[in-house]
Amino acid sequence: MNRRHFFAISGIAPFAFSAMAAKEAPTAPVAIAKYQLYDEGLTSAMSDLFDKIGGLGFVKNKTVTVKVNLTGSPALRLQGKALGVTHYTHPKTIGAMAYLMHRAGAKRVRFVESAWATSGPLEEYMLDSGWNVRTLVTAAPNMEFENTNALGKGKKYSRLKVAHGGYIFPAFDLNHAYEDTDVLVSMAKLKNHATCGVTLSMKNMFGITPASIYGDSAGVDEPNENPTAGRGAICHAGKRQPASCSPGELDPASIRDPHYRMPRILVDVVSARPIDLAFIDGIETMTGGEGPWIRGTGLAHVKPGLLLAGRNCVTTDTVSTAVMGYDPRAARGVAPFTRCDNSLLLAEQAGIGTADLNKIEVAGVPIKEALYQFPNV
């Protein structure tokens, strides 16, 4: 282990770097709203939320790609509950988002996700999640769905370079949907994450990496267009490199600890494919981890009754982390970053956005009134 690795693991480096970079990292307002139900009033609540950050005018005549969060197999449920009330994007929020984008003049709205361990149609994955896709597609015209776990409807992968150079990867090969779009929306849940402490709009974007290249069943040299597994070996554990046709790690000898790697990789991903709108659903969610497969205490279905949105993913995730009862600038060793490096500080260091609450305007419900204490993880 070299000196840089030591600092990184100890949490000193992000702190030190962030102190330098915070001055330069951009900021943007974040809106918070209280809303309790996935009901007919949700569309109006989301509309009000977006108005507080300047509205959705920026999508007019644009192709909008919405990355939803359908993490893990739909077969795995927390206490048998519907996926949308625990760890998946709720279908009602998708319908509302589609409608609002259409109303704001979006030319096309494409919902995307790299569905767990399959390259089959996203619509089928949604059916497997118990969603009524027939009803969902009536929310707005020109709705599309694409599973980005492989080539999908594209003919080739899009290589997107990491703007800040990259902590782990210099570039990613992604499904065309992430390049063939004018606007990228990250629709996340307000959740803990076993490896990264929290999973919000930035961590949601880790799911844009196709399993055909970055999955456990990825080809050695070429993408495997029929992936059958998740993404543990390459990104989390660093046990192997992506398919050799795609950019490998900057330093294959770097630390293999997932708690070091994953916070950096998700910042690399967000740097390569910036988020134009971050939306976080905290109406109902789960605590203690990103899905029911996580072991340990604290796993519970909860109802914070919150919605958050912002145009900058770092500021949005920073405010969301604060709403969860954590210090967004906590060093490694302090919840929620008990075992991992702080991805917010790493993103700030990369110049994506500030993680300093003092520099973020909060619209709507103040943080202290929205506070919903998540467990120490």
Next chain:
Amino acid sequence: MTAFALLVLGVAAPDWVPVRWPSSDPKSLDLLEKAAINCLVVPAETNAAFRDAAQTRKLQLAVLGKDVPLFPRNKLPLDSKEPVIATEQAVWPGINTTDDENKAMPSGAPWIDTNQGFLRFARAATRSTVWLANQPPKGTIIPVERYLQAIADAAAVGARWVVSFDDDFSKRLLAREEKALKDWQRINDLLRFYENHPEWRNFRPAGQLSVIQDVASGGLLSGGVLDMISTRHTPVRPIPGSKMAQDSFQGATIAVNVDPGSLSTDQKAMVTRFTRGGGTILQAPPGWKMPEPRPDQVTLDKTDVEKLDQIWKEVNGMIGRRNLGARLFNVSSMLSDLTVSADEQQMALYLINYASYAAEDITAHLLGKFSKATLYTPEEPPKTLHLFEVEDGTGAEIPKISVAGTIVFETIKPIGAAR
């Protein structure tokens, strides 16, 4: 065999609905006043007063091994002329919660322990009704849902589970405890649900995927290729090698031949004709053979699974996302079975939920055009489902299945290829 005795009581042996009755007290039979049960499985030494009381209530008494022949599973006489044959060797159906302590990954659907694969094979191989006379795991208190799952697991594939209670439930039921009586009602409602539709028992397995298998290649074991295909929610039609005839392949497009070495020359010719007619055959590689089942074996052991895995990957890849009769969505806690009526005007899709919570928002895509679909459940009156067109046929949305449900699809024209 006491089939003649039973006919005196007016119920043919295949229609016996059995329970392993936990009391020899004649008064306990009051609990059967409005029950679907019509057959009490009792010890040979049952007292005369109890026997008389049962006869008065027109309840059949049956002693396993005497009135109903009892066999080790692997010795079930599939060519028997007995109306009912029984085995006590069965798995206790339900979601297998055995897990690797070190594994915390977002993996796929849980494995469901089931007798259905073996019973599917038996249904294809014998005319006898098969009874599963296994009892709840010793020393456990079984939630009522698990009893319901055991009943449905067998009934959906034409067999019967001999209802058998754990000690705690027996005690509470005999004491007429309120909760136990409610659970007893649910058990009877489910039994009655299947008994009220005897026509479904005459439907034959449907779908375009066949599995050629025999006892020697694991047909009577649980956890084998038929169960593995079931986890994909793909309809499958077992073809016992010994019963193979040319029309066995009618309507099939894919056949998996688990033990090609055991086929006779004539049978090999049938397989050849199937492939020349456009069918796809997936054969185990030369020299591949499932280990001969041990006499006491009920499920595949680790060696068998490793062996089977060699052909399972091929089978899994071949099935892919194809609709081979029906595709089901949001059914990770469920197993299904697809059957068709003799006149090919109706298809029955059986659904069984093995979770402790209701399964909701299920979608079914059936191959072919259908004019009507009716959902039958034990809890509610029949409900007509809205049908819609999908790429590969007809879609239906099933709002909720607590433990069991059957959807009967009525065709616009005979099903033909989707047989």
